[in-house]
Amino acid sequence: MANENFPLIFERSKxxxxxxxxxxxxxxxxxxxxxxxxxYIRKTPADLPEVSELEIMRHxxxxxxxxxGVDSGFYPLxxxxxxxxxxxxxxxxxxxxxxxxxPHQEPEGVQGAMEMMYDLQESLxxxxxxxxxxxxxxxxxxxxxxxxxxxxxFHEANGDxxxxxxxxxxxxxxxxxxSATVAGFESVTVKSNDKGLVDLEDLKRVVGDDTAALxxxxxxxxxxxxxxxxxxxxxxxxxxxxxxxxxxxxxxxxGYARPGDMGFDAVHLNxxxxxxxxxxxxxxxxxxxxxxxxxAAFMPKPVIVKNDDQYVFEYDRPKSIGRVKPYYGNxxxxxxxxxxxxxxxxxxLKKVSEYAVLNANYMMRKLEQAYVLPYTQHCMHEFVLSGxxxxxxxxxxxDIAKRLLDFDYHPPTIYFPLNVEEALMIEPTETESKExxxxxxDTMLQIAKEVEEDPEIVQEAPHHTVVKRMDETTAAxxxxxxxxxx
Amino acid sequence: MNLPNDxxxxxxxEWVKKEGNKVRIGITDFAQDELGDIVxxxxxxVGEEIDADEPFGSVESVKTVSELYAPVSGTVVEINExxxxxxxxxxxxxxxxxxMIVVELSDEAELDKLLSPEAYQAFVEED
Numbered sequence: 001m002a003n004e005n006f007p008l009i010f011e012r013s014k015x016x017x018x019x020x021x022x023x024x025x026x027x028x029x030x031x032x033x034x035x036x037x038x039x040y041i042r043k044t045p046a047d048l049p050e051v052s053e054l055e056i057m058r059h060x061x062x063x064x065x066x067x068x069g070v071d072s073g074f075y076p077l078x079x080x081x082x083x084x085x086x087x088x089x090x091x092x093x094x095x096x097x098x099x100x101x102x103p104h105q106e107p108e109g110v111q112g113a114m115e116m117m118y119d120l121q122e123s124l125x126x127x128x129x130x131x132x133x134x135x136x137x138x139x140x141x142x143x144x145x146x147x148x149x150x151x152x153x154f155h156e157a158n159g160d161x162x163x164x165x166x167x168x169x170x171x172x173x174x175x176x177x178x179s180a181t182v183a184g185f186e187s188v189t190v191k192s193n194d195k196g197l198v199d200l201e202d203l204k205r206v207v208g209d210d211t212a213a214l215x216x217x218x219x220x221x222x223x224x225x226x227x228x229x230x231x232x233x234x235x236x237x238x239x240x241x242x243x244x245x246x247x248x249x250x251x252x253x254x255g256y257a258r259p260g261d262m263g264f265d266a267v268h269l270n271x272x273x274x275x276x277x278x279x280x281x282x283x284x285x286x287x288x289x290x291x292x293x294x295x296a297a298f299m300p301k302p303v304i305v306k307n308d309d310q311y312v313f314e315y316d317r318p319k320s321i322g323r324v325k326p327y328y329g330n331x332x333x334x335x336x337x338x339x340x341x342x343x344x345x346x347x348x349l350k351k352v353s354e355y356a357v358l359n360a361n362y363m364m365r366k367l368e369q370a371y372v373l374p375y376t377q378h379c380m381h382e383f384v385l386s387g388x389x390x391x392x393x394x395x396x397x398x399d400i401a402k403r404l405l406d407f408d409y410h411p412p413t414i415y416f417p418l419n420v421e422e423a424l425m426i427e428p429t430e431t432e433s434k435e436x437x438x439x440x441x442d443t444m445l446q447i448a449k450e451v452e453e454d455p456e457i458v459q460e461a462p463h464h465t466v467v468k469r470m471d472e473t474t475a476a477x478x479x480x481x482x483x484x485x486x
Numbered sequence: 487m488n489l490p491n492d493x494x495x496x497x498x499x500e501w502v503k504k505e506g507n508k509v510r511i512g513i514t515d516f517a518q519d520e521l522g523d524i525v526x527x528x529x530x531x532v533g534e535e536i537d538a539d540e541p542f543g544s545v546e547s548v549k550t551v552s553e554l555y556a557p558v559s560g561t562v563v564e565i566n567e568x569x570x571x572x573x574x575x576x577x578x579x580x581x582x583x584x585x586m587i588v589v590e591l592s593d594e595a596e597l598d599k600l601l602s603p604e605a606y607q608a609f610v611e612e613d
Contacts, residue, residue, distance in 0.1 A: 398522075398549070415549045472548040476525035477573060 006066075006466075009049045009059050010483055019053035047485065066466055068410055069280040074436050078382045078413035078425025079173065079221060081251050081273035082280065088343060089276060089336035098335055103327040107312055114311030117328070118304050120338045121288075127341075127349070128247075128267050129260025130290030134299045135334060136325045139285030140248060143268025144179035144215070147289045149321045150298040151213050151242045151266060152183065157298075157319065163212035163241070169198050171222055171417040173248060176215040185212055192419055196222040196375035203235055211241035218245065218262065219252045219380035221417040221425070223360065233263030242266065242295075247287075250274045251429070252357055252381035255350030265292045275337035286333035300324045355430035356381040359437060363428055366441045370448035374420055381429075387422035395451045395458050397422040402469060403450070403461035407443045487607060488515040490581055494597060495606035496557035498539075501581060502600055505588070509558060509597075512585045513545065513576065516610050521547040524576040527569040529586055534562045536589060538596055543586070545576065554586070558596045564588035 032041055051059070069075070075082035093099065101110050121133040137143040148166065155163045165188050166180035177187035188206050193199040197220070207214075214236045218226045226232065233243055245259040245267035251274045259267045271286035272279040279285060291299060301320040302313035313328075344352065357380050364373065364383040371385040387397035401411035401424075413425040428437055450458050462468060489495070494502040499517035503510040518524065526546040536542040541553040542562075565587050569575060575584040591597075601609060 418550065473523035473525060473574075476523075476546075476548060 006062065008483055009051065009056075010047075010485070012051050012055055012059060013049040015050060017050045017052055017055075019051060019056055067281075070278075073408050073410065074428075074432060074440055075280070075410040076412045076426045076428050076440065077410060078223075078384070078427040079248055079416070080279075080413065081248075081270070081381075081427060081429060082410070083251070083273075083276060083429040084431035085276045085278045085336070086340065086343065089339045092339040093332050093335040098331075103331075108310075111311055113331070114304060116338055117331075117334055118306055118311050120334050120341070121304060123338070123341045124269060124288055124290060127250075127254060127258070128245075128269065128290045129258030130264075130267060131260075131293040132296040132299055132303075133288055133290045134303065135286070135288045136300045136323070136329045137268065137287040137289055138325050138330055139272070139283065140246070140268055140270045140287045141175040141179055142285075142324065143270075143287030143289045144175060144244070144246065145183050146287075146300060146321070146324050147244055147266035147268060147291065148179060148183035148185065148213065149324075150289075150291060150295050151244065152185075153298040153319065153321050154242070154295055155212060160240070162210055165206075165208075165210045166212050167203070167206055167214040167236075167241075169216065169220065171196070171220050171419050172215065173217065173221060173246060174416075176246060180215065190214075192222075195377065196220070196224050196419075197226055197228065198232060200228055200231060200235065203232060207235055207239045207241065209240060211236065211239050213242040213244045213265075215244045215246060216264075217247075217249050218259070219249050219382075221249075222375055222384050222420070223249075223252075223379040223382040223425075223427075224375060224377065225252075225380055229262045237263065248273065249381065252353055254353045255346065256353055260290070260292070266290070266295055271333050271337040276340045277333040277336045284330045284333060286330045286337065288329075302328075304328075352430050353381070356428075359428040359430060359432060360426070362434075363426060363437055363441060367426075367444055370445050371424070382425060382427035384417065384420050385424040385426065386420050387424055390448065390451045391422050393451050393455055395455050397424055399458045399461060400424065400447055400451075403447050403458045404443065405462040406464045409440060409443065487610070488581070489603040489607060491603055493581070493603065494557075494600035495603065496555070496600055497609060498555035498557070500554065500557045502557050502597070503585075504597065507594070508563065508588050508590050509560075510585045510588050511557060512580055513554065514606070515580050518577050518580045518584075521545060521552060522549050523547055524573045527573050527576060527586065529565045529569065530562050532562055532565055536560060536562060536587075545573075556589075557600060558589060558591055558593075560589040560592045562587050563590050 070082050070084055097112055101113055107114050117135055121135060124133045137146045164186055166185040167188050167190050168176040170189050170191055180187040190206050191199045191202040218229055220226055236243055242265040243263055245264040247267050247269040250269060267290045268287045271277050277286055297319040298321050300323055301317040302315045303317060305312060305314045360379050360381050360383055364379050367385060372389050374386050387400055397414050401414050404411045415423055416425055417423060447458060495514060499514045501512050501514050524545055524547050529543045536556040536559060538556055538559045540556055542556045543554040545552055545554060566585050
């Protein structure tokens, strides 16, 4: 492994060193002062690193070698669906007809791109069972917010201005209450029952004529299918509220069940999770929203529609909540999702969910030998273990996650969901082989053994990584946010 | 578990110290241990009204952000400004240096709903 002290590119700088050589000037020079107002001219040169081309290459190649992605190893980060991103997606995204177009081109000149987006919308409608889909939102939380604005517009169009509350389960993704707050609602928590599912009695208690919507992910963040979803829909609809589906966990049910058929009025999908947009580096995401007939009038405009053989942006939508993203969202991710859907086909997508659920259950049943499994029914595409047995021996879930780094695994999501103590949330995805799953299971069992026999090796992990245990506390309390020349 | 005898406790893991018609509020030793290293404390402003069982602020640890639930209702008359620069007090000294707010009670009877040290200990252990 490389040295821990990896300098910044600025620290590699030597005055006068360059990575370019310009030819002699063969055009007339101009005086900047005559061309530009003085206030636009910088007086001191920009402080840029001065390095050779080779140094630049070594610097960034060195950094990239320290990266970890799905292409490097197993990445069971629960709720994030870190599945393999097929490389044919990249071929398609780089086709000149897609990669060389400009968002300011008139739709008549980019009919192929328009058709791809339209067809993607149609596929997502079919997969979710919704009446209309807008691709615009840039990521999941943006999709949540967009749909909540539509739900508010719907209530207000009915003269109903009293619906200020959005109900979220205590196991919800943190983005749900956050989106509700940003959209101007107050979020109210509904409790889970002892099976890890929404407590219907508590739902009846919190629902009322001030309920705008219930936000729910199904399967929920414990990886459990909310079997009483139809009853929940009845309760919320009965009170005049709407049901919102957080699509983060769609990978568990594709081709088997549709949010639209469960009674949801609005959904978002994470194309970067379920539909193989690469997202280990933080994006870009894509969070299309689907809505029922009732909410369709409020969709962000423009809406892509097909008129005879022409694909057009339709702006004449007087009830629309307006545009939520410049241009038309993250186009490059649409191409990857579209390619994925077309290469997998309907049967293939169904298999995706089947294998995702099978892999998770296989792993769960092996790991419950050594870790506490708080909810013991079969899981869907992910499951949540508790490290509380290990905590009694002085080893925290954080330590277990760090120890996994020594074995070249990306750790699972930890300390989420909040309703499980010392949570470890594991999502293997459908793209991993049995050998990979077994390798991870063996490692987890070995770590559990280490906790009993030699806890220090876990408490002090990682031992084999470039950077050892980070001082997260100081990093958070006294962050150094940018390079400063000393 | 360190649970001073002269304090009352809430099921949301706050401690309450009665000082005349005011109370001083912070989070318990158990709470700070569960949360891990605290890196940020968000408190209300002096003069704000707080309601029992409603959030009045939040604490952020390296693991998570948790809301602080008011054990009583009243008006905030003092906040511990030192916590802004020294959130580590919550871990090091939860009952002394890391008091969070002082509240003028609007309903003294609310104190009757809080737990004794023994009752809080039993509550934590059964959880």
